[in-house]
Amino acid sequence: MKILALNCGSSSVKYQLYDWENQKVVAKGIVERIGIGDSFIVHEVPGKETHREEYECHDHITAINLVVHTLESPTKGVISKISEISAVGHRVVHGGEKFKRSVLITDDVVKAIEEVQHLAPLHNPPNLAGIRGAQKVLPDVPHVAIFDTAFHQTMPEYAYLYAVPYEWYEKYGVRRYGFHGTSHLYVSKRAAALLGKPAKECNIITMHIGNGVSHTAIKNGVSVDTSMGLTPLEGAVMGTRCGDLDPAVPLFMQQQLNVTPKEMDNILNKKSGILGITGKYTDRRDVIAGGEQGDKRCHLALEIEAYRLKKYIGAYYAVLGRVDAIVFTAGVGENAWLIREKALQGLENLGIIIDFEKNKKTFSKSGETEISTPESRVKVFVIPTNEELVFIEDVVAILNGTYKDHTEHQYTFLK
Numbered sequence: 001m002k003i004l005a006l007n008c009g010s011s012s013v014k015y016q017l018y019d020w021e022n023q024k025v026v027a028k029g030i031v032e033r034i035g036i037g038d039s040f041i042v043h044e045v046p047g048k049e050t051h052r053e054e055y056e057c058h059d060h061i062t063a064i065n066l067v068v069h070t071l072e073s074p075t076k077g078v079i080s081k082i083s084e085i086s087a088v089g090h091r092v093v094h095g096g097e098k099f100k101r102s103v104l105i106t107d108d109v110v111k112a113i114e115e116v117q118h119l120a121p122l123h124n125p126p127n128l129a130g131i132r133g134a135q136k137v138l139p140d141v142p143h144v145a146i147f148d149t150a151f152h153q154t155m156p157e158y159a160y161l162y163a164v165p166y167e168w169y170e171k172y173g174v175r176r177y178g179f180h181g182t183s184h185l186y187v188s189k190r191a192a193a194l195l196g197k198p199a200k201e202c203n204i205i206t207m208h209i210g211n212g213v214s215h216t217a218i219k220n221g222v223s224v225d226t227s228m229g230l231t232p233l234e235g236a237v238m239g240t241r242c243g244d245l246d247p248a249v250p251l252f253m254q255q256q257l258n259v260t261p262k263e264m265d266n267i268l269n270k271k272s273g274i275l276g277i278t279g280k281y282t283d284r285r286d287v288i289a290g291g292e293q294g295d296k297r298c299h300l301a302l303e304i305e306a307y308r309l310k311k312y313i314g315a316y317y318a319v320l321g322r323v324d325a326i327v328f329t330a331g332v333g334e335n336a337w338l339i340r341e342k343a344l345q346g347l348e349n350l351g352i353i354i355d356f357e358k359n360k361k362t363f364s365k366s367g368e369t370e371i372s373t374p375e376s377r378v379k380v381f382v383i384p385t386n387e388e389l390v391f392i393e394d395v396v397a398i399l400n401g402t403y404k405d406h407t408e409h410q411y412t413f414l415k
Contacts, residue, residue, distance in 0.1 A: 001399075002026070002084050004071075004138075005391045006064070007091040008130025010122065011036050013063045017071055017078060017085070018392045023412075025388075026078045027071060031055075031063040039063070043070050051076045060126070060133035068137055087142045088134050089395040091182075091387075092127045094120035095147035096173055101405055102150065102394040105131060105143040113145070119173060119230065122269075144395045151181030151406065154222040162229075176234075178226035180208045180330075182387040184216040185406055187329045189414055190383050192221070194368060195324055199414070200407065203320040205313060207343075208385070209333035211239035211282060215309075217316035221407055225319055227312060233269055236312060237305045239282035242272035244308075277301040284336050306342030313343065317350055325379040326352065334364040334384055340371070344380065351377030389413060 001021060007014040016028040029043040039057040044050050051070070057063040068085075071077050079085070090105070096116035103109055110131065117124035135143060152160075160176040161169060168174040184206045191206075192199040199221035206216045213236040217225040227235030227243075237243045250264050259267070275282045278301050281290065290298030317323050328340055337360045344354050353376035362369045362382050372380040393411050397403035 001086045003087050003089060003392050003395050004085050005089045005388050006130050006134060008060060008126050010126045013060060013067060013130060015067050016388050020396055031057060031066055034063045035059060041066055041070060043076060045078055060129040061136055064133045064137045085138060085141060087144060087395050087399055088138055089144045089146055089391040090131050092145045093123035093148045095149045099147045100150055100153040102144055102146045102398065104398055105145050109145060142399060144398050146182060146391050146394055148179045148181045149177045151185045152178030152223045152226050155224055159225045174230055176229045179228045179232050180214045182390040183208045183329060183385045186386050186390050187327045187383045188218045189411060191325045191327050191381055193414055194381060202324045203322050204325045204327060205316045205323060206327045207333055208330045210330035213238045215312045217319045219320050237308050238273040240270045240273045240275045242268050274301050277304060284332050288338055306339055309343035323378050325381055327381045327383050329383050329385040334382055337362060354380055
């Protein structure tokens with residue numbers, strides 16, 4: 001059984017083909033600049049040279065056609081015919097309150113995703129375009145939706161509601177939803193396995209730190225609070241997103257700059273965060289290098305980011321009462337030892353003691369690594385995330401009729 005996982009953005013399609021029987025990725029890649037012009041595909045097969053080809057893709061249907069044709073190409077492909085693809089798993093960013101788990105895509109599911117797309121206008125429309133495109137290219141196989149928000153649907157009402165007029169929630173769905181759910185699910189389950197305990201007995205703080213950043217408080221195996229909110233803009237300082245700020249700031253600056261709400265939204269999402277502070281960088285490697293070379297704004301950006309991370313650890317420690325482990329994951333969380341060190345330093349009174357030398361030597365390629373000392377009451381792990389494996393396992397379980405809520409489902413990575 002081969003499963004195709006798709007992650008469709010507004011101008012891109014990321015893909016991965018997974019061989020379930022042999023438990024391995026057989027190909028992955030991305031089509032970029034869809035609908036923009038000068039589009040191209042980058043296709044990777046383990047053990048082979050990376051293939052790059054320019055191909056004009058005016059829409060997602062054309063892009064997905066290109067992906068499938070590349071996968072079955074006699075020279076570059078990994079399958080002999082399209083019928084080898086058994087199912088397709090689709091990342092959907094926002095499921096609102098309608099979806100608490102992955103589901104087989106039907107007309108009713110598509111309609112429900114459409115009904116909440118106002119909550120994620122930058123993400124759900126391209127996700128839907130990818131679903132429709134893939135259904136046309138692969139009409140004879142099941143399609144499954146995997147939602148970023150589903151994992152966080154266990155949050156209690158007092159954690160997900162904002163202190164705004166209650167009618168906003170009733171009429172418009174204004175509440176905290178949270179994102180990066182598949183990543184938080186995966187690394188929390190792996191942390192429980194490393195602790196040697198069932199997930200239901202574990203309290204864990206997961207720190208997903210990439211260009212987008214979110215943190216989750218996980219109590220007895222389920223999400224009880226998370227840093228992103230109605231949209232991915234709330235929470236930690238991110239590559240280009242501001243994260244938490246006084247809600248009066250955008251209104252004040254709209255007047256000062258004489259810009260529209262849409263323009264302000266663009267500034268907060270794409271011109272703020274690390275980029276806003278440094279004025280030139282989003283990649284933390286550049287920021288760290290700049291700080292080492294005396295760039296004061298790069299140094300300031302690092303201090304602001306680490307300070308915000310530390311505040312979330314403290315807040316979620318208070319929420320959980322007892323913390324078994326803290327997990328760092330995603331590109332920055334897995335590779336930026338300096339940011340981890342700054343975020344964790346000084347938390348010894350909370351029972352968090354890191355091994356500074358081990359932390360410095362730990363990167364994604366290190367695999368799952370404990371960076372706390374034996375004396376540390378709270379274990380600290382760096383765990384490379386694997387969202388795609390969650391995609392694949394959900395799809396396979398739905399096809400086999402064995403899929404359950406994540407608190408009961410026996411994922412292969414629980415061991």
